[in-house]
Amino acid sequence: MTSLPSKARVVIIGGGVAGCSVAYHLAKLGWTDILLLERKQLTSGTTWHAAGLIGQLRASSNMTRLAKYTADLYVRLEEETGVATGMRQCGSISVALTEARKEELYRGASMARARGVEVEEISPAEAKEKYPHLEVSDVVGAVFIPKDGQGDPANITQALAKGARMNGARIVEQAKVLEIHKDKGRVTGVTVEHEGETTRIACDHIVNCAGMWAHGVGRMAGVTVPLHACEHFYIVTEAIPSLGRLPVLRVQDECAYYKEDAGKILLGAFEPVAKPWGMQGIPEDFCFDQLPEDFDHFEPILEKAVKRMPLLATAGIHTFFNGPESFTPDDRYYLGEAPNLKNFWVCCGFNSIGIQSSGGAGMALAEWMQDGEAPFDLWDVDIRRVQPFQGNKTYLYNRSVETLGLLYADHFPYRQPATARGVRRSPLHEHLKARGAVFGETAGWERANWFARPSQEREYRYSWKRQNWFDNARDEHMAVRTGVGVFDMTSFGKIRVEGRDALSFLQKLCANDMDVAPGKIVYTQMLNARGGIESDLTVTRLSDTAFFLVVPGATLQRDLAWLRRHLGDEFVVITDVTASESVLPVMGPRARDLMKKISPTDFSNEAFPFGTAQEIEVGMGLARAHRVTYVGELGWELYVPTDQTAHVFETLEQAGTDLGLKLCGLHTLDSCRIEKAFRHFGHDITDEDHVLEAGLGFAVKTAKGDFLGRDAVLKKKEGGLERRMVQFQLKDPEPLVFHNEAILRDGEIVGTVTSGNYGHFLGGAIAMGYVPCAGESEAEVLGSTYEIEIAGERFAAEASLKPLYDPKSERVRM
Numbered sequence: 122m123t124s125l126p127s128k129a130r131v132v133i134i135g136g137g138v139a140g141c142s143v144a145y146h147l148a149k150l151g152w153t154d155i156l157l158l159e160r161k162q163l164t165s166g167t168t169w170h171a172a173g174l175i176g177q178l179r180a181s182s183n184m185t186r187l188a189k190y191t192a193d194l195y196v197r198l199e200e201e202t203g204v205a206t207g208m209r210q211c212g213s214i215s216v217a218l219t220e221a222r223k224e225e226l227y228r229g230a231s232m233a234r235a236r237g238v239e240v241e242e243i244s245p246a247e248a249k250e251k252y253p254h255l256e257v258s259d260v261v262g263a264v265f266i267p268k269d270g271q272g273d274p275a276n277i278t279q280a281l282a283k284g285a286r287m288n289g290a291r292i293v294e295q296a297k298v299l300e301i302h303k304d305k306g307r308v309t310g311v312t313v314e315h316e317g318e319t320t321r322i323a324c325d326h327i328v329n330c331a332g333m334w335a336h337g338v339g340r341m342a343g344v345t346v347p348l349h350a351c352e353h354f355y356i357v358t359e360a361i362p363s364l365g366r367l368p369v370l371r372v373q374d375e376c377a378y379y380k381e382d383a384g385k386i387l388l389g390a391f392e393p394v395a396k397p398w399g400m401q402g403i404p405e406d407f408c409f410d411q412l413p414e415d416f417d418h419f420e421p422i423l424e425k426a427v428k429r430m431p432l433l434a435t436a437g438i439h440t441f442f443n444g445p446e447s448f449t450p451d452d453r454y455y456l457g458e459a460p461n462l463k464n465f466w467v468c469c470g471f472n473s474i475g476i477q478s479s480g481g482a483g484m485a486l487a488e489w490m491q492d493g494e495a496p497f498d499l500w501d502v503d504i505r506r507v508q509p510f511q512g513n514k515t516y517l518y519n520r521s522v523e524t525l526g527l528l529y530a531d532h533f534p535y536r537q538p539a540t541a542r543g544v545r546r547s548p549l550h551e552h553l554k555a556r557g558a559v560f561g562e563t564a565g566w567e568r569a570n571w572f573a574r575p576s577q578e579r580e581y582r583y584s585w586k587r588q589n590w591f592d593n594a595r596d597e598h599m600a601v602r603t604g605v606g607v608f609d610m611t612s613f614g615k616i617r618v619e620g621r622d623a624l625s626f627l628q629k630l631c632a633n634d635m636d637v638a639p640g641k642i643v644y645t646q647m648l649n650a651r652g653g654i655e656s657d658l659t660v661t662r663l664s665d666t667a668f669f670l671v672v673p674g675a676t677l678q679r680d681l682a683w684l685r686r687h688l689g690d691e692f693v694v695i696t697d698v699t700a701s702e703s704v705l706p707v708m709g710p711r712a713r714d715l716m717k718k719i720s721p722t723d724f725s726n727e728a729f730p731f732g733t734a735q736e737i738e739v740g741m742g743l744a745r746a747h748r749v750t751y752v753g754e755l756g757w758e759l760y761v762p763t764d765q766t767a768h769v770f771e772t773l774e775q776a777g778t779d780l781g782l783k784l785c786g787l788h789t790l791d792s793c794r795i796e797k798a799f800r801h802f803g804h805d806i807t808d809e810d811h812v813l814e815a816g817l818g819f820a821v822k823t824a825k826g827d828f829l830g831r832d833a834v835l836k837k838k839e840g841g842l843e844r845r846m847v848q849f850q851l852k853d854p855e856p857l858v859f860h861n862e863a864i865l866r867d868g869e870i871v872g873t874v875t876s877g878n879y880g881h882f883l884g885g886a887i888a889m890g891y892v893p894c895a896g897e898s899e900a901e902v903l904g905s906t907y908e909i910e911i912a913g914e915r916f917a918a919e920a921s922l923k924p925l926y927d928p929k930s931e932r933v934r935m
């Protein structure tokens with residue numbers, strides 16, 4: 122009988138590739154008393170049957186960086202541990218059957234290059250040369266990544282486990298965690314069933330690496346981990362004589378991937394409509410299990426595959442495999458500390474790329490646990506993006522039907538999920554819908570992204586070029602620049618921080634000075650110890666002891682967690698009041714004319730200056746008007762109690778008829794803000810980006826006294842900036858920039874675009890991004906020539922350190 126320890130520093134739940142990677146990396150960092158508990162045997166969940174594709178190109182820069190780390194790790198793991206991982210850098214080819222796919226692949230290649238991944242755009246004939254069995258008559262382009270590879274998932278996991286053990290970690294199989302214990306908001310231990318006995322183990326940290334069980338393990342701790350299992354299919358052929366060694370092949374337009382292994386072909390599928398699994402729970406005895414085959418479901422993929430690779434027509438099928446894997450609502454995995462439970466960490470929800478992600482994910486999580494801060498921007502996969510409602514199993518079931526197929530769908534910009542919609546709606550939802558709104562979804566919120574004309578279809582037609590709403594967005598954008606527009610930004614996160622110590626608490630966390638008169642609004646960042654930006658917000662002082670924080674809808678849980686984590690023994694209450702008020706920004710040079718028509722308040726600059734808030738009468742109701750702007754124009758954001766929102770909106774609409782009031786969507790908010798170079802959290806500014814390098818020094822007041830991140834600000838001031846946020850406008854008005862395109866300075870790639878959109882007023886695509894500048898003056902930075910690489914083509918760009926639109930901010934204060 123193996124005795125379990127009575128305590129450990131960290132308990133890792135789950136012995137799949139993720140759990141073993143976390144154990145390996147923590148052990149490498151020198152952690153002792155690491156205990157990994159696996160309910161059955163290592164790899165017996167999803168890991169054992171993975172196809173073993175290990176690619177490096179992901180949708181964003183940092184995810185690519187992590188996938189590249191994984192591939193490099195698996196290459197060296199065999200030598201380090203003596204366990205053969207089967208890792209072979211055979212390269213991978215992705216072929217495009219449409220121009221849209223070609224553009225996606227080529228855009229990805231530009232980003233990969235900027236991240237140091239070797240990649241080649243190749244012709245159909247070159248693809249055929251590398252993969253002779255491939256039918257290429259309808260192939261329009263391809264990308265080859267020489268260092269991509271394939272490996273044996275079970276052996277990779279065993280190698281990670283061995284590496285962890287070699288560095289002192291303990292791994293116990295047949296040990297099922299039954300309960301998670303916590304006290305005063307932090308984990309304290311687990312109860313484990315092992316060899317017929319139940320043991321309680323005290324611990325400081327817990328890591329949830331329970332794969333498709335992670336939702337249930339999260340619930341043991343009161344932590345929401347939204348994921349749902351789906352069936353995932355592949356077939357393996359009999360040995361095919363003279364197949365030869367082949368790279369991995371992806372034909373995303375036919376939902377298929379191919380892996381050659383020991384003279385056989387493994388053909389796997391990401392079909393558009395998936396089959397969720399495990400709705401009634403996962404059977405207790407699940408261990409190295411597979412699910413019943415479903416040939417009818419797989420047949421459409423196979424039919425296309427036989428045409429794509431005619432030799433499959435005569436190859437016998439040796440194995441028809443169906444195994445479950447967990448999928449998350451946004452197809453991105455979960456990493457980090459739970460927002461509501463200290464020292465409860467997650468590393469799960471891998472959406473069919475757990476083998477290729479786990480090396481990097483394990484490394485990043487281990488460093489995060491070690492330092493208490495993410496080692497670099499991991500917002501894409503941060504567990505704090507989760508909304509509490511997303512734990513709902515019906516929601517997860519409905520969404521998971523779609524997410525598996527999205528892996529190989531066209532990843533068009535602005536693409537919206539088609540399933541599980543409508544959970545969170547503004548009180549104006551039906552009003553806006555009746556007026557042509559076409560909605561998108563963020564954090565579960567339905568948001569009017571653009572407004573269709575009466576005769577126009579109310580749907581997105583996605584493309585990499587101008588989409589069907591481009592002209593609508595231009596009209597909305599120009600109305601905001603020349604007249605007046607109204608938005609519905611109810612999805613903003615709203616937090617009240619109040620109590621005797623509210624001021625000192627916010628002074629401690631915010632970089633700007635919060636000690637202002639009631640009625641003042643302060644734009645600020647909350648920084649980490651490195652001077653990186655954890656949160657970007659406005660704070661309105663409502664009274665001596667009450668402050669109102671406005672944050673992006675997508676970051677609300679993260680911001681709440683950051684505030685709560687730093688609350689010591691101050692007398693402060695933090696309340697999420699998001700659902701209690703709607704937000705109607707009224708923006709544009711004619712905003713004052715409109716406000717005057719609906720309210721008796723004096724809206725002049727003297728009586729209502731920029732950066733202040735007042736309660737006002739609107740129609741027969743009340744609102745709090747905040748004179749701020751995210752579009753760079755004169756305007757007020759109206760915070761309206763949800764019960765009066767329809768009334769206030771109707772009042773605005775009626776009064777706005779003569780002024781040409783335009784309903785505007787979120788796409789316009791973004792195209793306006795990027796002309797003004799306002800930063801967007803999660804893209805332009807993250808916890809990795811120093812506030813001074815982000816160009817936000819004007820909002821940092823080191824003279825006010827101590828605050829979190831102040832030392833890092835002073836240090837950077839002394840040492841100088843290493844890089845700077847720069848705004849670009851493409852000289853050619855035609856191409857579009859979205860995100861992640863490579864930035865070239867004097868012909869060399871120096872970074873990637875952090876956010877992009879079309880500047881309808883300025884007349885060209887606008888991009889933001891960081892440029893290295895160590896020891897350089899502003900003039901030297903601007904003295905270079907810049908280009909943006911889009912899908913392999915380079916376009917000249919004008920660079921600016923001041924906003925290209927209204928550099929002196931005269932319009933905001935008009």
Ligand SMILES: Cc1cc2nc3c(=O)[nH]c(=O)nc-3n(C[C@H](O)[C@H](O)[C@H](O)COP(=O)(O)OP(=O)(O)OC[C@H]3O[C@@H](n4cnc5c(N)ncnc54)[C@H](O)[C@@H]3O)c2cc1C
Binds near residue numbers: 171338355475
């Ligand atoms: C058919 C198929 C093909 C795939 N192909 C690829 C591929 O080519 N490339 C790729 O990157 N990915 C692929 N994947 C995905 C990959 O297999 C998974 O993402 C990965 O294995 C997930 O690893 P994990 O450690 O998170 O989960 P798992 O391997 O499921 O590990 C979780 C472990 O937690 C244990 N556990 C659960 N509850 C408890 C508890 N209470 N106490 C103790 N232990 C517990 C389970 O027993 C299990 O062993 C594929 C998946 C499928 C289904």
